[in-house]
Amino acid sequence: MGSKKGKKGILLVNLGTPDSPNTSDVRRYLREFLMDKRVIDISALGRWMLVNLIIAPFRAPKSAKVYQQLWEERGSPLLFYGEDVTKMLQKELGENYVVSLGMRYQNPSLEKALQVLQAKQVNEILVIPMFPQYASATTGSVIDKVMEITKDWQNIPSIKFVSHFLDEPLFINAFAEIGEKYLKEMDFDHVLFSYHGIPERQIKKAAVDNYCQLNEKCCATYHKKNQFCYRAQCFETSRLLAKELSIPEEKYTVAFQSRLGKDPWIQPYTDDVIKELPKQDKKKVLAYSPAFIADCLETTIEVGEEFKEIFEEAGGEHWQLVESLNDHPLWVACLKEIISKNTSH
Structure with missing residues (x-):
């Protein structure tokens, strides 16, 4: 019965991380992140000058050293825990769902994450920005970007957003x-x-x-x-x-x-x-x-x-x-509950 109705797409989105702790990758990440008009909400010219002439050139080398402290054998924790949770959630939800992970900045990109769902011809998409509390610079930016990408699709499925989940x-x-x-x-x-x-x-x-x-x-x-x-x-x-x-x-x-x-x-x-x-x-x-x-x-x-x-x-x-939720089983159960509340049955 479920397969006739089509699969449901689940898009998990986190902020993002540099591809590596090297200065060039950190600078690329900072530029994309800070050029977002919802993150630095000043004039476009002022933002460009601030990011490209001051922050990115001078902050990237310092940030790269800090990222080197954070980096683990598997890479950035924010990315590999996201990948782990995606797999765990896919297993929990079963074949009628397609779970895809995207980052608002850098990789895996939101474009590619949405292409995964598009290729599976899902008939609805639930977007879960993985920020417990809503802010324009985080959840708002994710919603903005998802709408920007999907507006050019010929076939746009039903798309729903989870704005926050602090009280789950x-x-x-x-x-x-x-x-x-x-x-x-x-x-x-x-x-x-x-x-x-x-x-x-x-x-x-x-x-x-x-x-x-x-x-x-x-x-x-x-x-x-x-x-x-x-x-x-x-x-x-x-x-x-x-x-x-x-x-x-x-x-x-x-x-x-x-x-x-x-x-x-x-x-x-x-x-x-x-x-x-x-x-x-x-x-x-x-x-x-x-x-x-x-x-x-x-x-x-x-x-x-x-x-x-x-x-x-x-x-x-x-x-x-206190460590973050990472791949805690209750966090995966929480996501499953959010999905149950926000998708068709």
Whole structure:
């Protein structure tokens, strides 16, 4: 019966990674990534000059050294875990589904990933940007690119997008399970939930009825007016995780990392928060990065190593990074549940 109806296409999309940690590949990746108008949302000329005359030439060699620390025998964790999850999910879903993996920037490209589904003549496509919280620069950019590619197809199947999945129970359960092993081993003084930052202007541009004021009050609850506010979604993710882990409100902090440039980004900034924790007698800290579903530069290196160094220099005693979901079975089960909810039966 299912085969007569045609196969369903599942497109998994992550941000992307350089093809190698060599400077030339890192520079190519940075150029494609940062030239995206949703990532650096300034004039086209200003963006071109900033990326090609300043960021790419000077940042690429430094970033390449950091990527070399991240690189494993199988390559970039973000890529090989994506490939593993794609295979695991395909096995779980069976022959009536075609699962394809694409990266918003670099390889495997979204064009090639969509061509796989097109060649199988799927009659519907569910696009899952693998970002738990919606942001214009991540999920929005993926949706934008998929529509740009498919608009030129002669036969366009039904296409549906998953805008976020931060409140999927299995997503929360999976991240909680990974952190629980550390909580059982040690009595931590505090838990830090660190998320990738975005410029404040991007929050304000997308605000409904000017609701988002970028303060604790407007992010204290999650509802219709702030459901697409990235900052509000991060606070909601933290509340759900804390509840699952039985962590009281006073024992965790939400903060934002990886800011770029001089414009204000959403706060509080993770590096500032870290310096204050030991002064508050919070010297054993468990660090989560719930904006990332796979180990990458921002988790393994930034949170796992650079923030640990800042914390210890400030008087901290023990810093423990919670790994990303990677190929955790509950993460695959979560994707299967999302697909069940969003495809025809």
